[in-house]
Amino acid sequence: MNRPPLDYLIDYLRFPSISTQSNHKPDMEACATWLVDLFREMGLEAKIHKTKGHPIVLAKSAKKAGKPTLLIYGHYDVQPPEPLAEWTTPPFEPTLRDGKLYARGAGDNKGPTLAHILGTKKILEEGELPVNIIYLIEGEEEIGSPNLEGFIRDHREELACDIIAISDTIMPANDWPTLTYGLRGVAAMELTVRGPERDLHSGIFGGAVANPATAAGRLIASLHDEKGHVQIEGFYEDIRPLEKWEHEAFANRPSTDTDFLELTGSPILWGEDGFSTFERVGARPTAEINGISGGYQGEGTKTVLPREAIVKITFRLVPDQTPEKILRLAEAHFRKHCPPGVTLEIEHGHGGMAYFSDPTTRYGVAAKRALKTAFGKEPALIREGGSIPILHQFHDILKTDILLMALAAPDVQAHSPNESFPVKNLESGIRLHQEFLKELAAC
Amino acid sequence: MNRPPLDYLIDYLRFPSISTQSNHKPDMEACATWLVDLFREMGLEAKIHKTKGHPIVLAKSAKKAGKPTLLIYGHYDVQPPEPLAEWTTPPFEPTLRDGKLYARGAGDNKGPTLAHILGTKKILEEGELPVNIIYLIEGEEEIGSPNLEGFIRDHREELACDIIAISDTIMPANDWPTLTYGLRGVAAMELTVRGPERDLHSGIFGGAVANPATAAGRLIASLHDEKGHVQIEGFYEDIRPLEKWEHEAFANRPSTDTDFLELTGSPILWGEDGFSTFERVGARPTAEINGISGGYQGEGTKTVLPREAIVKITFRLVPDQTPEKILRLAEAHFRKHCPPGVTLEIEHGHGGMAYFSDPTTRYGVAAKRALKTAFGKEPALIREGGSIPILHQFHDILKTDILLMALAAPDVQAHSPNESFPVKNLESGIRLHQEFLKELAAC
Numbered sequence: 001m002n003r004p005p006l007d008y009l010i011d012y013l014r015f016p017s018i019s020t021q022s023n024h025k026p027d028m029e030a031c032a033t034w035l036v037d038l039f040r041e042m043g044l045e046a047k048i049h050k051t052k053g054h055p056i057v058l059a060k061s062a063k064k065a066g067k068p069t070l071l072i073y074g075h076y077d078v079q080p081p082e083p084l085a086e087w088t089t090p091p092f093e094p095t096l097r098d099g100k101l102y103a104r105g106a107g108d109n110k111g112p113t114l115a116h117i118l119g120t121k122k123i124l125e126e127g128e129l130p131v132n133i134i135y136l137i138e139g140e141e142e143i144g145s146p147n148l149e150g151f152i153r154d155h156r157e158e159l160a161c162d163i164i165a166i167s168d169t170i171m172p173a174n175d176w177p178t179l180t181y182g183l184r185g186v187a188a189m190e191l192t193v194r195g196p197e198r199d200l201h202s203g204i205f206g207g208a209v210a211n212p213a214t215a216a217g218r219l220i221a222s223l224h225d226e227k228g229h230v231q232i233e234g235f236y237e238d239i240r241p242l243e244k245w246e247h248e249a250f251a252n253r254p255s256t257d258t259d260f261l262e263l264t265g266s267p268i269l270w271g272e273d274g275f276s277t278f279e280r281v282g283a284r285p286t287a288e289i290n291g292i293s294g295g296y297q298g299e300g301t302k303t304v305l306p307r308e309a310i311v312k313i314t315f316r317l318v319p320d321q322t323p324e325k326i327l328r329l330a331e332a333h334f335r336k337h338c339p340p341g342v343t344l345e346i347e348h349g350h351g352g353m354a355y356f357s358d359p360t361t362r363y364g365v366a367a368k369r370a371l372k373t374a375f376g377k378e379p380a381l382i383r384e385g386g387s388i389p390i391l392h393q394f395h396d397i398l399k400t401d402i403l404l405m406a407l408a409a410p411d412v413q414a415h416s417p418n419e420s421f422p423v424k425n426l427e428s429g430i431r432l433h434q435e436f437l438k439e440l441a442a443c
Numbered sequence: 444m445n446r447p448p449l450d451y452l453i454d455y456l457r458f459p460s461i462s463t464q465s466n467h468k469p470d471m472e473a474c475a476t477w478l479v480d481l482f483r484e485m486g487l488e489a490k491i492h493k494t495k496g497h498p499i500v501l502a503k504s505a506k507k508a509g510k511p512t513l514l515i516y517g518h519y520d521v522q523p524p525e526p527l528a529e530w531t532t533p534p535f536e537p538t539l540r541d542g543k544l545y546a547r548g549a550g551d552n553k554g555p556t557l558a559h560i561l562g563t564k565k566i567l568e569e570g571e572l573p574v575n576i577i578y579l580i581e582g583e584e585e586i587g588s589p590n591l592e593g594f595i596r597d598h599r600e601e602l603a604c605d606i607i608a609i610s611d612t613i614m615p616a617n618d619w620p621t622l623t624y625g626l627r628g629v630a631a632m633e634l635t636v637r638g639p640e641r642d643l644h645s646g647i648f649g650g651a652v653a654n655p656a657t658a659a660g661r662l663i664a665s666l667h668d669e670k671g672h673v674q675i676e677g678f679y680e681d682i683r684p685l686e687k688w689e690h691e692a693f694a695n696r697p698s699t700d701t702d703f704l705e706l707t708g709s710p711i712l713w714g715e716d717g718f719s720t721f722e723r724v725g726a727r728p729t730a731e732i733n734g735i736s737g738g739y740q741g742e743g744t745k746t747v748l749p750r751e752a753i754v755k756i757t758f759r760l761v762p763d764q765t766p767e768k769i770l771r772l773a774e775a776h777f778r779k780h781c782p783p784g785v786t787l788e789i790e791h792g793h794g795g796m797a798y799f800s801d802p803t804t805r806y807g808v809a810a811k812r813a814l815k816t817a818f819g820k821e822p823a824l825i826r827e828g829g830s831i832p833i834l835h836q837f838h839d840i841l842k843t844d845i846l847l848m849a850l851a852a853p854d855v856q857a858h859s860p861n862e863s864f865p866v867k868n869l870e871s872g873i874r875l876h877q878e879f880l881k882e883l884a885a886c
Contacts, residue, residue: 195709203759205724207714266639266652267786271653288645291749293737295755301757341711341712
């Protein structure tokens, strides 16, 4: 009855649980059922919760008073495997090559989630759980978790916990224990620059009226100086300075600019003067143009003076910037810099604060210790540039901190053909889980 | 046998000679045949010349040595009449209301062309033509005259002439005799700013690599200073200064900024500091952005850092700027101002010199005298902002100057529903033609 962990992962990866393709609805349900059966086999109380979309699997150990409660979040849905022709072996026939298991969802997120589950399983086989544990495994992460927030809200008492752990981030280098303690926030804005009532003939009228596309270019150019500093007044004023340990963590990050450059496919790395690449991404706010449009965009030439131009912008935020204030400052900046002859419409989009989970708290320390023991080396403490909106849903509703402990390395090819998960990482994940529970119990 | 001129125009306007709609091919041929019949009835030698598209009508008086030869160009094709619901009376049932004949093609260009033809007819009815005359009436002006250049080239000896007259421009005000002596040239350029190999996640990568849309904005902003002066080094250096009479002509232009603002539907008129609106349009070169695109352009937000951004630009040129030099200077400017971290691809598009027909030459003076006599007031001498490519085809192949004498006023609604042509303009056009031939003969 003692099946090796890899066999479980192979079973789990066989489900084509593609959340975005409606024909896979039965596969989603079968995959959720498989999880519930596994949890029950381990001795947890487990249940499928229907949502408007794909079901959520919730599993719990019998609650013991006096023990801290850990909630582990993961997702059983996967990205579509297309283009199929680029897979060496079929995406839903898990195949072992060179120590890695190849299948869609292996690294994102079935392998990491299952490492935790099998860690719990191992502890239970050997004795008793040192903490109370709750698993929340959803089936809609790859489509933006539309039903997760409502579920957390409706089940907030059942989900009450002391700490949340998620293994859905990426290590900066292979086999490197990693605690991601910071992610950037976001604030979105759209500018519509309007001029004439309709596209005008640029010969007949050009010179006599302001061109909205030119005005849009001037607004874009007003955002940064030549050294990449954002020129919005007050933009940088709420930034929490880096602690000493953070400077050290940035310096010790186990990946290089060369690695990062390769990921971008850009000619060179370039950014705000005075900061390293990883500081620019993790510790500095940015103003990025996401899209521009206006006038004629087809092949060749059309001599129009466009009636309007649109600029889509997102700001990435760091602690303690707030989206509200940044959008307010940005609006004032654009109003001030708008050239004559056009009107400017400014729309404020979605926003979210940066995520920051202090790794010097007792739970942070517990995570670091467990990572060190499980991997045999000092964990990297990193800040990443992206945003994970669900963290805020968990944090705001459950009032709990979240620990992001990566189990996947950059080469897992998440969302791409030939996704994989190293057997070694499955094993270190199981170890990490066991160590983490021990450390938590001692908190 | 002496039908009134209006009856001829009504007949001419009844043909739905829509060049862009292939189901109207028989109407095109019928309309060309009608013209040939009219020319023959008048005593000219006339012929339909087939092209790959719609036929060209060529008519000539018997050539007399010692007399100057005038070529008159016009077009018998019209724009589609859609949207039909907006016409008060059907577009191909010419209707007289308030002294105007309403029909598609009335102002552009059947009315003005027919005024010349009926002017010739009247002279011939009364005696002999004081000059040799050639009519070239094509059927593809509204679709870009694809077969005209080849025709002129193939028939250059037959088309040899001393001066060309065209009535296909617009007067600045109703009933105002107008000689358009200048049109701007054009030079097109497309910039492609490239950064990463693919659209990147603006959170994960934002800050570490240059953003092509930001770079495009900076390039656009580099084009002008805050007062609307083009910042390309050498851009203005070949401009031929305005003559004294030109300054006067600009000052006396019989239309106001308010009229022009209304045509644009822009919030205000705005342009290069130090020049009037009509100078900005007629006598100053411009750098207009025709289109911008890059990254996400759909609804809402997509947090990408775009792989590329595209900027389409056309420069409008005045004498004696050349498209080649302007594109060369612009390329140098953009190369110099391209921000770090992106690559810049520059494509040179089509170009053409400005048109300038000196109204102080003997033919210019003849036109001005005829305009004054026919309309009873001093003609406006104007430069317009657009470009008419066929002028260069005539000029370059036949080595002849072209006189642009407008017969349509701004309210003819060319290309729009309820196009019209005032009966009065038909009459003044006939008079103009008679006077012009007299003046030419005396040159």
